Amino acid sequence: MxxxxxxxxxxxxxxxxxxxxxxxxxxxxxxxxxxxxxxxxxxxxxxxxxxxxxxxxxxxxxxxxxxxxxxxxxxxxxxxxxxxxxxxxxxxxxxxxxxxxxxxxxxxxxxxxxxxxxxxxxxxxxxxxxxxxxxxxxxxxxxxxxxxxTAPMRVNALVSAMKEAGDLGEKVYSINQNYSWGQDMQAAVAAAAQTGGYTVVDEVLHDVNKIQDFAPFVARIRAAAPDTVFTGNWSNDLLLLMKAVGDAGLDVTFATAFLDQPGNIANAGKTALGHYIANNYDNAAxxxxxxxxxxxxxxxxxxxxxxxxxxxxxxxxxxxxxxxxxxxxxxxxxxxxxxxxxxxxxxxxxxxxxxxxxxxxRPVVVSKVIENPKYPADDTKMGFATVKVIAGDQAIYPVQDSCKMERPKA
Missing domain, CATH: 3.40.50.2300 (Response regulator)
Known part of the structure; x- marks a missing residue:
């Protein structure tokens, strides 16, 4: 016992x-x-x-x-x-x-x-x-x-919202980083041209996070005279691009993926007003x-x-x-x-x-830079206002043929 x-x-x-x-x-x-x-x-x-x-x-x-x-x-x-x-x-x-x-x-x-x-x-x-x-x-x-x-989700949302708002125009410029993401953005902009009713007047792929002065790129954009510039740039490449745009006083609408990155609105200054972003989230939405x-x-x-x-x-x-x-x-x-x-x-x-x-x-939010928003950005008087929210089932695209996922055995 x-x-x-x-x-x-x-x-x-x-x-x-x-x-x-x-x-x-x-x-x-x-x-x-x-x-x-x-x-x-x-x-x-x-x-x-x-x-x-x-x-x-x-x-x-x-x-x-x-x-x-x-x-x-x-x-x-x-x-x-x-x-x-x-x-x-x-x-x-x-x-x-x-x-x-x-x-x-x-x-x-x-x-x-x-x-x-x-x-x-x-x-x-x-x-x-x-x-x-x-x-x-x-x-x-x-x-x-x-x-x-992904790039198609963002670009298609931008094209839809900007066209409805009358802000897309007929001439589009594409500038992106030269690696898989930037190449996807460039391809998505080209693929949406027919739906958007625009012509891609020029497109540029550049080195990633190595360029210190985007003034020459801004000069090339000015020469092409587009209505809208699409860019998937992020990190320093977007910060410095926005700075160069602001310094040059370039009057063109940007359609972006990452404009809400801290510093971009401040760098662009008043030039940022009217720029668009397609994003996963926006407080204002x-x-x-x-x-x-x-x-x-x-x-x-x-x-x-x-x-x-x-x-x-x-x-x-x-x-x-x-x-x-x-x-x-x-x-x-x-x-x-x-x-x-x-x-x-x-x-x-x-x-x-x-x-x-x-x-x-997931839903995709398209927003536009305005003055006196509910949530100001970069300690400025500018920020984002929601233009359109595209529901997830409308934003998604078919599974790519190249995906051959092997699932774990039961």
Whole structure:
């Protein structure tokens, strides 16, 4: 009898130890936290931490608080590959990254190879900002989820809204960065010409984040005399382009993807008035409740990439609520399957993920720069007013033929 009691006590102690040492969910932010893309990378990290705080305030996951670790990729794909190896060594389950499609391309391939070599110890990649089409095309894979738009989604939204507003014109200029994302933008602008009723009078692809003076490009734009300039530029390339436009006093409407990046409105000055952006999120397009909640938590309203990135964490939190590992080992595949079946009700409308390629189906907001907005930008008296919100089912495009996703075996 005494021996039975000892065995029972030992078993109970073991169960107690298991409960005390449940596996925590580990999230890694592999982001550009130094170098030219620091300002953008830091905003992605802010939003991820905001979302994780919401998960932990609600009780965490698997009996433990979610752990977040930052890894600085210094704005380069080779550094991102190194940091991915560090994250795997640290036991990270889910990685987040947003600044740069080139880095996203490196990470999704690293994740794919790791998961092939380590069945049962998979890692998931939630892509917040890498918008190159190939990421849900020839590079699509089950453990990559993209929670942002792509070039066709942004360009088609801009063309639709600007044409309705009578601001598109008949002559369009295209200037973009010379890599996968910029090439996608250039292709999308050309593809929308017939629908938009315009002619592309000139198009330019330039080096990424290496040009210090965009004055020659602005002179070329002026010579082409377009009605609208489309650009997918971001980071320093957009900041410096806006500065050159402002310095030259160029009177032309810009149709952009990232005009809400901090500094752009201030750099362009009054020249920015009337410029357009198609984006994942705009405070002015909502009832303001999320904006105020975010400000209370972080000290500022969500800007640039923070809003939609926080919604990705909201979707993850919702998915985690449907998965129970009982404090035991975490299975990333089960989390990925749950995320596939999650529809998150954002302030702009429902956000889901298409199972065939893991491209987000989400609303796209088209906004215009005005004076005296509800949410001023860059400590100026200018900011964004919502022109049109395109619902997710209207903004999305068919699955690319090049996506041949292999799903995990049941």
């Amino acid at each position: 005494r021996r039975l009691a000892m065995i029972t006590a030992t078993a109970a102690a073991a169960l107690g130890a298991t409960a005390l040492h449940a596996e925590p969910l580990k999230i890694g932010i592999i982001e550009s936290l130094s170098g030219a893309q620091t300002s953008t990378g830091r905003l992605y990290a802010n939003a991820v931490k905001y979302g994780v705080d919401r998960i932990n305030e609600a009780g965490g996951f698997n009996g433990e608080p979610v752990i977040v670790t930052e890894y600085d990729n210094a704005g380069g794909a080779p550094d991102a590959a190194d940091k991915f190896r560090n994250a795997v060594a640290d036991g990270v389950h889910v990685i987040f990254q947003g600044a740069s499609s080139a880095i996203a391309g490196q990470l999704t391939e690293d994740v794919r190879k790791h998961n092939l070599r380590n069945p049962g110890k998979e890692v998931m990649f939630i892509n917040l900002g890498g918008e190159a089409m190939e990421l849900t095309g020839e590079k699509c894979q089950f453990y990559h989820f993209r929670y942002t738009t 909502t009832d303001g409740q999320f904006a105020e909640t975010y400000k209370t938590a972080t000290g500022h309203y969500p800007i640039f990439v923070e809003g939609h990135s926080a919604f990705a964490l909201g979707a993850l939190q919702q998915a985690l609520g449907t998965v129970n590992f009982g404090g035991g080992d975490i299975g990333v595949t089960k989390i990925a399957l749950a995320l596939e079946n999650t529809t998150y009700d954002s302030p702009l409308g429902p956000i889901s993920v298409r199972k065939e390629d893991h491209q987000t189906i």
